[in-house]
Amino acid sequence: MTPHTASKDISAQVERVLVEFLDARAEALPDAADLIGEINRVAGSGGKRLRPAFCVWGYRAAGGTDDVSITRVAAALELLHTFAIVHDDVMDQSQLRRGEPTTYRRLSGTPLLRRDRDRFGESAAILVGDLAMAFADELWGSSGFEGAACDDASTLYHAMRAEVIGGQYLDLLAAARGRATLEETRRISVLKSGRYTVERPLLIGATFAGASEDVREALAAFGAPLGEAFQLRDDVLGAFGDPNVTGKDADGDLREGKQTLLVALARGVADPAQRAVLDARLGAADLDSAGAEELRTVFRDTGALRDVLASIEDLAAAARAALKSAPIPPVAAAALAGLAEYVSVRSV
């Protein structure tokens, strides 16, 4: 089994747990069938399942062998991610996710509505996210793990949830204020995505396996820079990605006025003309493709794009270096190296 097929295997196992769990919930509460159906659709709509993969490989890296329980934990993380993206899409007013209409757009088409379709779609999407978070907890609590390791992992889980919510808040605040310092953009990256996508899932998995302090430190040294690289890659894709590949709205981040490292670096060295483009175009609700191209030109010409790509490579290199000396089984190291490669060069 190569690391690549092993990670695909994790995804398939997580999928099975999710379908079984959600089917049982829909049977128990038919009133919520519409909401549960939407959770099922989002969770099954071809996400990258990075958090489950990091969780399971963190577990295996620390010598864990109980596949059933860790798969349930990994599925809980995927449900938590379903909550996060459904609510994010409401907040960001995103139209597309994974190439399909987002949950709130889709639910605005619920049959027989006589009024306030858009409002109904947003409200129902808030409820879909709420229920996904509640279900994530339920699945988390019924993993089969028990005892002190479980308590320690729960502490990480609670911290991770609060961090991702706090990070999203900072992100929204920066966009609404139209400014963020380099340090603030970094903090957003760390909280919103870095810890949430890589470091916390890895350490949650490792903790369930009763990892030694050495292993935990090595995984953190790998996960922290890689998580930041993930978010910087996300920022680059948000500005330069091909919507046919990312499956997201074209130029959505630019229209929302996200204050990323890319933006902060560009603003720091922009000449007056470039600054005028940033001020006029970034966050403009009526941004068109010509305006988005003007912004991309500023990101290129100021060197901000080059610097962010260099940062991604530096962070990925730091992650790889940490992995080399990590006291973990070779198969786990190989799988994590493969995930690191994917995370830092991905186009989706």
Added chain:
Amino acid sequence: MTPHTASKDISAQVERVLVEFLDARAEALPDAADLIGEINRVAGSGGKRLRPAFCVWGYRAAGGTDDVSITRVAAALELLHTFAIVHDDVMDQSQLRRGEPTTYRRLSGTPLLRRDRDRFGESAAILVGDLAMAFADELWGSSGFEGAACDDASTLYHAMRAEVIGGQYLDLLAAARGRATLEETRRISVLKSGRYTVERPLLIGATFAGASEDVREALAAFGAPLGEAFQLRDDVLGAFGDPNVTGKDADGDLREGKQTLLVALARGVADPAQRAVLDARLGAADLDSAGAEELRTVFRDTGALRDVLASIEDLAAAARAALKSAPIPPVAAAALAGLAEYVSVRSV
């Protein structure tokens, strides 16, 4: 200690747990301080703390004596309620709650925003609710209770959360469709508020105390009708309540077009002129006080108001009867009778 002072005491103990818990969270994650401050404000803003009271009295009714752990559980239920009202107010576009601007209104006034104030307020309120739900879980999981009773109580907790979310969905759907049958309005009452406010908190408390089947059945026989009475009272207050007393928007339920039992009963017997008033006024975004008064006249003249008030009294009587024969300590029976009286005649 009278039942009344005992319930006030529960509220004060819950308040202390919440303040201590939230202060610790704000210290651990200063980035989320704005969100946590808002959770603190809402949770401390003079709610009725019915769910904590039912939880603690369910526990005591079943012979429970560990005040520290059950207070933490009760505080978790109050945080869960904070989540529910913050998100409900976004969905219902409510301006006032407990006489103060609602969370999303308040956060739209965050300093230094340069764009999309209203949008920012709604998004930040979604995050406040998300974090309150996450914190409720964290507090729930760190109550100090352990073992089989804890697992059983968690099953009830998970069911309750899914029910209240499912009930809110049915409520929104009925309002957006502009119609609901009597049976549908009843289902909304049961899910959205009945079980969530009374029956589940009671049984959660009783379960932590290892209640016998007899006690559980008696509490369910008390809690189920009382919970429904609570929601019907809420519906009456939504249409006829004095905003200076309820602390909520005047005529908010009528403007949102909530499909309550009151509405379904009125529609069932309305003559053509009355039906025309219902069709034109209920759910009209521009409903003014004269239009609301027309609706109230229909509710009165059709006998719908009288029938709902009679239903509330019948349900409260059923609850009282169940209490009479319940195998629980007299002090608990007296406290629950006092809560029942409050719930069914309240004006707030």
